[in-house]
Amino acid sequence: MLEFEGVEVHLSGEALTGAMGELPATVTQIEIKVKEEHFETAQSLLSDYHRTPSNPNSHWVCSSCGEENASSFEICWQCGAEPKG
Ligand SMILES: [Zn+2]
Structure with missing residues (x-):
């Protein structure tokens, strides 16, 4: 390296x-x-x-509306659905 x-x-x-x-x-x-x-x-x-970054770009996609949410969001900011899994 x-x-x-x-x-x-x-x-x-x-x-x-x-x-x-x-x-x-x-x-x-x-x-x-x-x-x-x-x-x-x-x-x-x-x-x-x-220094292993805790994946700063991690996000989850709402299964309900397809909106991308930051990993810090516990529910979809758009529709309020909870992430799957
Ligand atoms: Zn949503």
Whole structure:
């Protein structure tokens, strides 16, 4: 993901996967190493990546009138019907 954004990374755990059978599970954890100049970029990319938005565009469509309602609406703003399921 970081490489995709142009940040050069080295996954130190990745090279170990071939030898995983001989290593205790604790050392198989992957460390992400980046150049210092890329550190802040990488850090912000990762925090963006881990911040899973609760689907801001989620909405439901009223089965009664077909109107789209924001997920925060408990009933259809148009006709007052409750969403199905
Ligand atoms: Zn409706």
